[in-house]
Amino acid sequence: MMRLSCLSLSFQNQFRAGKMDIFSFMTQCRALNFDGIDPHVRDLGDGGKDMLKKTRRRALDNGLSISSICVTTEFGRNAAAHPAEIEKAKKAMETGMFLGAPICRVFVGSAPSPDKTEDAFRWSVDALRKCAEIGADLGILVALQNHSGLTSTGDDMLRFHKEVNHPNFSLLLDTGHFTGRNGPNGPKREGHTYDTYYRSIEQVAPIARFVRAKLYQLDERGKEQFIDYNRVFNILRAVHYNGFVSLVYEGKEDELAAIPRGTRFLRSFVSAA
Numbered sequence: 601m602m603r604l605s606c607l608s609l610s611f612q613n614q615f616r617a618g619k620m621d622i623f624s625f626m627t628q629c630r631a632l633n634f635d636g637i638d639p640h641v642r643d644l645g646d647g648g649k650d651m652l653k654k655t656r657r658r659a660l661d662n663g664l665s666i667s668s669i670c671v672t673t674e675f676g677r678n679a680a681a682h683p684a685e686i687e688k689a690k691k692a693m694e695t696g697m698f699l700g701a702p703i704c705r706v707f708v709g710s711a712p713s714p715d716k717t718e719d720a721f722r723w724s725v726d727a728l729r730k731c732a733e734i735g736a737d738l739g740i741l742v743a744l745q746n747h748s749g750l751t752s753t754g755d756d757m758l759r760f761h762k763e764v765n766h767p768n769f770s771l772l773l774d775t776g777h778f779t780g781r782n783g784p785n786g787p788k789r790e791g792h793t794y795d796t797y798y799r800s801i802e803q804v805a806p807i808a809r810f811v812r813a814k815l816y817q818l819d820e821r822g823k824e825q826f827i828d829y830n831r832v833f834n835i836l837r838a839v840h841y842n843g844f845v846s847l848v849y850e851g852k853e854d855e856l857a858a859i860p861r862g863t864r865f866l867r868s869f870v871s872a873a
Contacts, residue, residue: 602841602843602869603636603667603870604635604845604863604867605635605638605665606637606638607670607848608638608643610847611628611849615643623658625639626662629664632859632860632863633863633867634664635665636667637666637667638670639655639669639670642672647695652699656698659699665700667701668743669703669740670704671691671692671705673685673706673708675709675723675727675728676711676723676724676750679723682730686734690731693735693738694738702740702741703741703809704742705743705810706731706742708720708727711749717750721760725764728744728769732769733766733768735769736767736768743771744769744770744772745773746804747777752778753789753800757771757804758807770809772808772812773808775801775813775814776816778796779800780793780795781794781826782794783825785814802835806839809843810846811843811844811845812845814850816850818858821861821865822861822862822864823865829869830869845869845870849862
């Protein structure tokens with residue numbers, strides 16, 4: 601069964617303007633009939649125990665699962681920065697465990713230069729394995745999200761999965777950040793087309809333990825213009841994906857106007873699954 605959650609960064613303009621906090625975010629998610637929330641650690645206020653206790657209780661009161669915990673890490677650019685980045689990931693995992701999240705999202709980022717791509721891959725593998733070991737000790741799965749840079753294709757993601765080679769490490773499928781797709785954001789590579797893009801989704805879907813559904817430009821019915829979600833969800837159904845699909849809005853329209861339409865659009869696929 602697929603369930604629908606929402607990444608807190610979808611409302612980042614509201615958070616930045618001081619018009620929304622984690623509690624009003626949950627109220628909004630309950631009103632939109634989400635099944636869960638997908639908070640980034642930066643949206644959890646001071647992140648202290650009192651704040652986390654209130655967050656966990658408010659989620660329960662609203663009938664919302666904490667579907668994942670997100671942290672932004674960068675392992676590719678500078679190996680010397682790994683201790684601090686791994687510590688950041690550890691703190692996010694501890695936060696996730698307290699809230700009851702089963703999975704922690706991490707990034708690897710990009711290489712410092714094209715000639716350092718292989719070096720960046722190798723030291724990122726080491727950092728991811730250390731994160732997986734920390735997560736195993738804490739009891740939370742660590743999942744790498746494709747987000748351009750070193751994770752621009754399905755081949756990139758499968759290579760990381762193979763080389764990290766840890767039972768507490770998995771992949772998180774982001775529908776926006778594979779090469780070949782038209783529209784804003786995401787990596788671009790010459791010669792890559794939508795065939796490349798959907799092939800990457802097909803490659804990662806059988807392994808993915810979480811899916812992020814990107815929305816960039818919605819029509820009046822909420823349909824995304826740059827991604828064929830009927831095709832995406834057919835891929836997920838074909839591998840019997842059973843987990844959360846998290847809405848991530850990265851468009852230019854007002855979030856409070858666009859996200860309700862996008863929610864209804866994605867709900868039509870999740871409900872049909």
